[in-house]
Amino acid sequence: MNIQGAVAIVTGGASGLGAATVRRLAAAGTQTVIVDMQDELGEEVAAAVGGTFVHADVTSADQVQTAVGIAAEMGELRVLVNCAGIGPPARTLDREGNPHDLGQFEKVIAVNLVGTFNCIRLAAAAMAGNAPAADNERGAIVNTASVAAFDGQIGQAAYSASKGGIVGMTLPIARDLSSIGVRVNTIAPGLIDTPLLAGLPEAARVSLGQQVPHPKRLGKPTEYADLAYLLLTHSYMNGETVRMDGAIRMAPK
Secondary structure: OOOOOOEEEEEOOOOHHHHHHHHHHHHOOOEEEEEEOOHHHHHHHHHHHOOEEEEOOOOOHHHHHHHHHHHHHHOOEEEEEEOOOOOOOEOOEOOOOOEOOHHHHHHHHHHHHHHHHHHHHHHHHHHOOOOOOHHHOOEEEEEEOOOHHHHOOOOEHHHHHHHHHHHHHHHHHHHHHHHHOEEEEEEEEOOEOOHHHHOOOHHHHHHHHHOOOOOOOOEOHHHHHHHHHHHHHOOOOOOOEEEEOOOOOOOOO
16 A cells, blocks of 8 residues: 555554654655654654654544544545553562552553554544545554563563454454455564663663564564554555564563
């Protein structure tokens, strides 16, 4: 699918995987709409690529609809990349025997899983009005899961459940949206050098990278962005979840 000149929404586009994807898509000639809660960073990324920043919570139907409306006014919305997510760790029972805070569990599910679906459903409704291109394509969507969907570690019950949900809904949504010519794929990254890991000491970051079979390093956000671009433009990739992890299989902790 040719996305040059199309409009793209990237959630979580102010930093990390999302920001790298915004830059990759902008370099490919798309008009980018950055959806995020980090206003200063979002505005900086938007200014750097000539894009548009929209402050929005992915769990809010009204706020995401506003972002989709802004994107649709710019042209044909043909691309959605869902990178927004959170992952605070917590054990089901902590060392003192206290149960996992239910509100925290619900928030992770709301942001990562419900937020992803919220963006998909509203963007797909806009994509349905696009003129069909080759192969009857009207758009493409890439979601972000995690290897935690398969190899969840201690303290990742909420995060793994949310990412497992994204994996689980990829195929049925791809089948749902086949009628309007919109493809849906998911990337499950491994250990990536994002702001989430930036606060760790350098020795800890190197140690994490050494756990990867090959190459023995952390993944790069630009590598995620390149894979997202491939999935968006490869017209026969649909309904698939792709691990991008250097062949790592996570240990319990």
